[in-house]
């Protein structure tokens with residue numbers, strides 16, 4: 001059995017991006033052969049469905065054709081890389097990477113996308129958290145079924161994030177009750193949100209999602225400038241009014257040099273629960289066209305469907321409630337695409353000593 005040949009095959013069956021970066025990613029740890037069993041050890045720098053489908057299956061088939069090989073044993077370890085933060089912002093303690101989820105317009109499904117994508121990533125083996133920074137409607141606790149919980153003190157300076165469906169969660173809604181946050185002036189709101197981010201004990205996280213307040217005003221601009229993000233994901237419906245605001249969101253992130261990972265088209269079509277008829281009630285192709293105009297892409301399309309709404313209202317988002325549904329598959333692909341895009345778009349850094357944010 002020729003180990004060099006297997007190493008070459010790893011390169012051949014590695015998807016485009018992986019191939020270019022194979023040396024840099026050090027994906028392949030060791031290959032050994034004992035009594036006809038080839039053991040291939042892989043260390044993945046981000047969770048990847050593509051690896052499983054595009055590399056593992058094809059590679060295994062080829063290796064099994066080699067003389068003297070009768071089985072392949074895979075040892076796949078996930079060791080998520082810490083990626084460069086925009087503007088070299090200081091890290092949040094324990095958090096490797098931060099993804100901001102934003103929308104120009106309210107009510108387009110930003111929080112629904114956040115919880116389902118975060119759950120999909122956690123299912124792929126990553127340690128994931130969500131910070132709900134939506135001062136106008138902090139809905140994450142409700143969507144994850146923990147609206148009655150309150151974070152407890154971790155030490156004198158920090159709060160312990162709440163565990164919901166395996167995600168570490170904190171929300172401005174836990175802290176500012178009775179719509180108090182909505183009436184905060186810009187600087188007050190930004191300060192409170194930065195404090196919440198820095199004074200939460202998140203534990204060890206590979207990815208922290210930030211559910212941003214909708215809009216592109218002072219608060220959103222200050223946050224996108226100060227939160228140590230790796231990338232931002234925009235959510236929009238295909239409706240013209242939402243698209244115009246989503247475009248403003250892209251421009252805002254670009255202005256503060258935050259890479260935009262793409263745009264999710266939510267409520268892409270309406271699927272009738274009775275007859276399955278699909279109708280583009282908000283128009284078609286809007287997000288793809290707008291994204292192309294802004295030199296980015298539509299990364300996922302989710303229909304308007306009663307299950308997505310009902311699951312969220314019951315506090316068990318679809319990815320947790322219906323793991324085998326077609327919606328869960330779309331969220332898994334979305335999670336896969338954004339983490340791989342982030343990895344290949346920027347560079348890995350060593351885990352920096354965090355500086356207190358607040």
Ligand SMILES: Nc1ncnc2c1ncn2[C@@H]1O[C@H](COP(=O)(O)OP(=O)(O)OP(=O)(O)O)[C@@H](O)[C@H]1O
Nearest residue numbers: 106107108109110111112137303304305308309312
């Ligand atoms: N694809 C979908 N199918 C069915 N219902 C959806 C879908 N996406 C979102 N919803 C529902 O639409 C409502 C608004 O969604 P959500 O709270 O996620 O939007 P948002 O953009 O975060 O709102 P805001 O930030 O303004 O509070 C929720 O009741 C949610 O359950």
